[in-house]
Amino acid sequence: MAVALxxxxxxxxxxxxxxxxALYAMVALGLALIFGVMRVINIAHGxxxxxxxxxxxxxxxxxxxxxxxxxPVSAAAMFVLGALLQRTLVFRVVDAPELSSLLLTxxxxxxxVNVAQLLFTSDLRSVEFLTGSIALGPIAISKxxxxxxxxxAAITGLAFLFLQHTKLGKAIRATSQSRxxxxxxxxxxxxxxxxxxxxxxxxxACGGTLxxxxxxxxxxxxxxxxxxxxxxxxxxxxxxxPGALLGGLLLxxxxxxxxxxLTTQLSEAVAYVLLVLALLVRPSGLLGGRQT
Amino acid sequence: xxxRALTALLIALILVTGSLPVAAQGPIRIGASLSLxxxxxxxxxxxxxxxxxxxxxxxxxxxVLNRPVEFVVYDDQSNPATGVRLYEKLITEDKVDGxxxxxxxxxxxxxxxxxxxxxxxxxxxxxxxxxxFRKGRKYMFMVISPAEVYLEGxxxxxxxxGLKTVAIINEDTLFPKTSAQGxxxxxxxxxxxxxxxxxxxKGNQDFSALLTKLKAANADVLAAATYFDDAxxxxxxMKELSVNPKxxxxxxxxxxxxxxxxxxxxxxxxxxSSQWEASLPYPGAREFHDAYxxxxxxxxxxxxxxxxxxxxxxxEGVKKAGSLDADKVREALLALKTRTMFGDYQVDKDGFQVxxxxxxxxxxxxxxxxxxxxxxxxxxxxxxxxxxxxx
Numbered sequence: 167m168a169v170a171l172x173x174x175x176x177x178x179x180x181x182x183x184x185x186x187x188a189l190y191a192m193v194a195l196g197l198a199l200i201f202g203v204m205r206v207i208n209i210a211h212g213x214x215x216x217x218x219x220x221x222x223x224x225x226x227x228x229x230x231x232x233x234x235x236x237x238p239v240s241a242a243a244m245f246v247l248g249a250l251l252q253r254t255l256v257f258r259v260v261d262a263p264e265l266s267s268l269l270l271t272x273x274x275x276x277x278x279v280n281v282a283q284l285l286f287t288s289d290l291r292s293v294e295f296l297t298g299s300i301a302l303g304p305i306a307i308s309k310x311x312x313x314x315x316x317x318x319a320a321i322t323g324l325a326f327l328f329l330q331h332t333k334l335g336k337a338i339r340a341t342s343q344s345r346x347x348x349x350x351x352x353x354x355x356x357x358x359x360x361x362x363x364x365x366x367x368x369x370x371a372c373g374g375t376l377x378x379x380x381x382x383x384x385x386x387x388x389x390x391x392x393x394x395x396x397x398x399x400x401x402x403x404x405x406x407x408p409g410a411l412l413g414g415l416l417l418x419x420x421x422x423x424x425x426x427x428l429t430t431q432l433s434e435a436v437a438y439v440l441l442v443l444a445l446l447v448r449p450s451g452l453l454g455g456r457q458t
Numbered sequence: 459x460x461x462r463a464l465t466a467l468l469i470a471l472i473l474v475t476g477s478l479p480v481a482a483q484g485p486i487r488i489g490a491s492l493s494l495x496x497x498x499x500x501x502x503x504x505x506x507x508x509x510x511x512x513x514x515x516x517x518x519x520x521x522v523l524n525r526p527v528e529f530v531v532y533d534d535q536s537n538p539a540t541g542v543r544l545y546e547k548l549i550t551e552d553k554v555d556g557x558x559x560x561x562x563x564x565x566x567x568x569x570x571x572x573x574x575x576x577x578x579x580x581x582x583x584x585x586x587x588x589x590x591f592r593k594g595r596k597y598m599f600m601v602i603s604p605a606e607v608y609l610e611g612x613x614x615x616x617x618x619x620g621l622k623t624v625a626i627i628n629e630d631t632l633f634p635k636t637s638a639q640g641x642x643x644x645x646x647x648x649x650x651x652x653x654x655x656x657x658x659x660k661g662n663q664d665f666s667a668l669l670t671k672l673k674a675a676n677a678d679v680l681a682a683a684t685y686f687d688d689a690x691x692x693x694x695x696m697k698e699l700s701v702n703p704k705x706x707x708x709x710x711x712x713x714x715x716x717x718x719x720x721x722x723x724x725x726x727x728x729x730x731s732s733q734w735e736a737s738l739p740y741p742g743a744r745e746f747h748d749a750y751x752x753x754x755x756x757x758x759x760x761x762x763x764x765x766x767x768x769x770x771x772x773x774e775g776v777k778k779a780g781s782l783d784a785d786k787v788r789e790a791l792l793a794l795k796t797r798t799m800f801g802d803y804q805v806d807k808d809g810f811q812v813x814x815x816x817x818x819x820x821x822x823x824x825x826x827x828x829x830x831x832x833x834x835x836x837x838x839x840x841x842x843x844x845x846x847x848x849x
Contacts, residue, residue, distance in 0.1 A: 170652060178699070182666035288499040290687065292720040298846060300699050308698035368819075381663050382690050382720060386496065423652040425667030430658035431630055433667070 171426075172324060174304035177428045180419065181305055182426065185315040187418025189373060191411045192318040193391055194398035196369035202342035202405035203258050203362040209226060209271040210251070211395055212388030214367045215276035218244050218374025219383045220286055226293045226378075231455055233293050233379050240375045241368040248367025249360050257356070258362060275392070282385035290382040314376035321372050322411060325365075337360055342405060397437060401444050403451020478620060485528040486521070486782065488557040488772075496536025497661055498712060500686040501761040502561035505584055506531060507754050508765025511746075511774075522773045523710030523780070526549035530554055536561075538568035545572040555782050558769055559698070560825060561761070562685075563587035563605065563633035571600055572614065579775070579787045583768025584761060587636045591810040595808050598813040600759075601768045601803065605633050605641025605709075608731040609681050610828035611818025612707035613641065613831075615839055621678035625654035627692075628683035629670065637709050639684035644679075646719070653677050661686065665695045672701060679705045686711040690720050697724055697846050704842035705729060707818070715757045717825055725821040727843040729803055732819050734760040734800050737836060742799035767800030 200208045221240035225231040299306040316331040329335040339360045340348040401411025424433035493502030505561050534541040534763035548554050563780045566585035573580040574595050583601040609684025624645045642652050654675035661749035680703040689711025712730015736747035750758040779786035795804045818830035827837035
């Protein structure tokens with residue numbers, strides 16, 4: 167049973183979509199970074215987000231910290247964990263066939279979820295911090311989602327500046343374009359891999375912190391983010407960093423508009439139809455793959 | 459007699475009689491799969507604790523048929539296909555003596571085919587969907603009230619207070635779907651108009667577009683056929699999007715203490731339905747509550763109580779039958795009429811529950827109180843629910 171569509175509803179849904187999309191873009195940028203530099207699809211990307219969310223919950227619940235101030239802590243913690251994972255496990259599959267890296271990161275993902283289950287149990291946790299909304303005419307803007315969007319936009323912006331203008335950022339992009347040439351130019355590729363994986367995990371952790379204030383936290387919350395990030399980077403062009411931004415916003419909008427015009431059930435299907443279409447029509451993504 | 463002689467005598471006695479009497483044939487092993495992780499983990503774990511306490515209490519009273527009782531429990535990860543595999547394993551590999559039901563209608567429906575195939579009595583304490591028990595199955599037994607009447611109280615109060623329109627949303631799985639249909643029927647009977655319905659997929663966390671549509675439909679009552687995770691997410695996002703019905707009720711979730719722990723003040727005014735409350739005047743309800751709090755350091759939910767009661771009812775059936783034979787236990791459970799700490803139990807020829815009663819709760823100042831039906835209520839409903847920005 168449906169209701170008549172009004173411009174206010176459309177506006178509300180577009181706002182919700184963009185708010186969600188900014189977050190998708192930030193998290194997916196991490197996945198794009200790992201894929202760009204190492205040609206590894208990191209299935210454990212979502213579970214890293216989940217661990218970031220738990221870090222925030224722990225600091226909020228135990229020490230009463232402002233959840234937004236936990237952002238650097240969870241980012242730093244996941245940077246270290248990510249770098250550690252890269253150094254001990256992931257570096258072994260960088261040049262192996264893609265199936266090996268998928269299997270490895272899938273295994274890591276299962277391990278992380280189970281560790282979280284042991285540490286935190288599967289009880290839902292929440293960070294009740296900012297609830298409610300600001301009214302903007304007929305449109306309600308959720309406080310926690312608006313702040314999450316602002317943070318995500320700022321962090322994504324910083325990440326781009328870093329990639330564009332710093333020496334390390336340029337080295338990452340160079341490695342992403344051609345590892346051999348980068349190596350010849352004297353870039354320590356191993357170190358770049360390590361840093362890229364750490365950075366990507368930190369981006370996921372930032373997503374986790376911001377999501378923690380919005381939805382309930384549980385060990386299996388991360389998987390859906392792996393899929394969404396994957397969808398985003400396929401849409402935007404795997405390994406193409408600005409493409410991740412575009413793909414994120416697009417996915418946010420499409421999901422919301424599909425739920426509005428069709429049903430919530432169909433919106434997931436629409437997102438995956440989009441994935442199939444993208445692979446059929448523009449397999450290199452909207453902005454083309456691997457340009458950086 | 460010297461101590462050594464005493465010991466020798468004891469050993470001789472044990473040798474002659476076989477062993478200590480209670481352990482005569484080893485424990486009665488009862489198998490079950492439960493949702494210990496995944497979407498249904500919250501209620502599933504409460505049910506698990508109900509089973510654990512039942513095992514403890516049965517064994518403290520000498521077990522069943524002079525044998526101790528032991529649960530063999532696996533995690534089905536809230537997944538019906540996994541549940542099916544686990545019941546096959548429990549029955550064929552672990553060779554358990556009996557089984558108890560899993561959590562949720564969807565998983566109960568799936569595993570019922572397995573337990574029927576092997577002729578195992580399956581008391582399924584948290585299966586609420588009528589259709590599970592109307593398929594000619596012989597060994598299924600229902601403990602709780604059916605899905606269709608979960609929100610009867612919400613509709614009844616709404617109609618009596620003169621509300622006119624209702625919106626119904628549900629997770630698209632067996633129990634919530636049935637519950638939503640039942641609520642729509644009840645609403646029509648009570649003269650309310652259903653102005654909006656929509657289902658959402660299991661595990662959905664983003665309700666913004668759904669709630670935007672719902673807000674535009676501007677219904678007086680929002681009835682949500684939920685489990686736990688979705689009830690929490692919907693409540694939060696209603697506040698985010700300023701969706702303000704005069705009454706908002708959920709099927710599963712509103713009754714669980716964690717609902718308020720997670721949502722804090724956001725939970726206030728929300729109605730939840732419950733199969734059981736510790737405050738209800740059933741024999742042993744208070745004692746069960748106290749023992750549960752002592753054992754698990756948390757308040758029981760109705761899922762805990764139903765799990766406990768279901769396990770006790772199965773034990774009662776076995777005792778009355780005097781054996782574990784499925785057909786004899788079935789006869790005993792079909793004939794049984796009793797009032798337990800969980801309320802009344804009586805089933806029809808299909809094992810369908812006909813005696814148990816539900817209540818409607820409301821969260822008021824961080825506490826849940828019973829507001830319906832009048833004869834069991836311990837508080838008046840706070841009506842209407844004020845808009846979010848006026849609290």
